[in-house]
Amino acid sequence: MVYRAFYGAAAMASLRDIRKRIRSVKNTRQITKAMKMVSAAKLRRAQDNVIAARPYAKTLDAVMSTLISKSEPGELSHPLLSRREVKKVELLVVTSDRGLAGGFNANINRRALKYIAEQQKAGVEVTVTTVGRKGHDFLRGRGTTIRKDNPGLLQKLSYAAAESLAKELSKRFLDGEVDSVFIMFNEFVSAIAQVPTQAQLLPFEAHAADTKSGQASVDYKYEPNPQAVLEQLVPQAVAVKIYRALLESYAAEHAARMTAMENATRNAGDMIGSLTLFYNRSRQAQITKELVEIVSGAEALKG
Secondary structure: OHHHHHHHHHHHHHHHHHHHHHHHHHHHHHHHHHHHHHHHHHHHHHHHHHHHHHHHHHHHHHHHHHHHHOOOOOOOOOHHHOOOOOOEEEEEEEOOOOOOOOOHHHHHHHHHHHHHHHHHHOOOEEEEEEEOHHHHHHHHHOOOOEEEEOOOOOOOOOHHHHHHHHHHHHHHHHOOOOOEEEEEEEEEEEOOEEEEEEEEEEOOOOOOOOOOOOHHHOOOOOOOOHHHHHHHHHHHHHHHHHHHHHHHHHHHHHHHHHHHHHHHHHHHHHHHHHHHHHHHHHHHHHHHHHHHHHHHHHHHHHO
């Protein structure tokens, strides 16, 4: 009788643990579902901003490309266009401040770490500026010196913040502290696809005009003169590149988080189903065992 009482108490404790686990997973599912809905709402706005920014950035690149390509050699010049031997590189790494976004941060962090190792092996000194706590913590934890961190920038994203960052990096380039500047970010493709991308910021490079769209055949009249236009457009184009990269990264972050939370919610539902089935089977087995013990006791009393 003592053994049966102990076994019954242990079985009841096991069932209580299963019920507690089911409640815990249900609470987790509510959280992941809420996070998915929040990211979905933010993604819609972020996607609209990305789509709105792309045509301006591409047109600005086309104007810059046309201006530079149609000028005589040596006719136009700008300090941000000058090339020199690369001995020092500045890398701007864009990640998020929060996790739970699938491979969004890990993909950029691994690529940045690989790039830094390759450059150092080639004898090039690399300094790192980060946007987002995840990139900062990852790289610093692996021995990389972070020159400057910009936490929370994506949460209060604005063109003014991108312009300020562009001016800071441009000043370092003009002062000779670095010979080139690169940015590494996640480019938004769709809700289920984000592409880790590396782009050169300085010395500034304008992409070739799109001949398919007819932009290459367009000529412009520059007032007051091409040199004055170039001096105005180059710093602005650098800021626009950074701003667009931040917009892309912000949209990609919420797309990755929405997908990750959707998968987590579905997995939590599957786990709840498995735990509920296991609970019902365990409870049925316990009831059956108790009934067998009662019947066996009653038969023993008859005998």
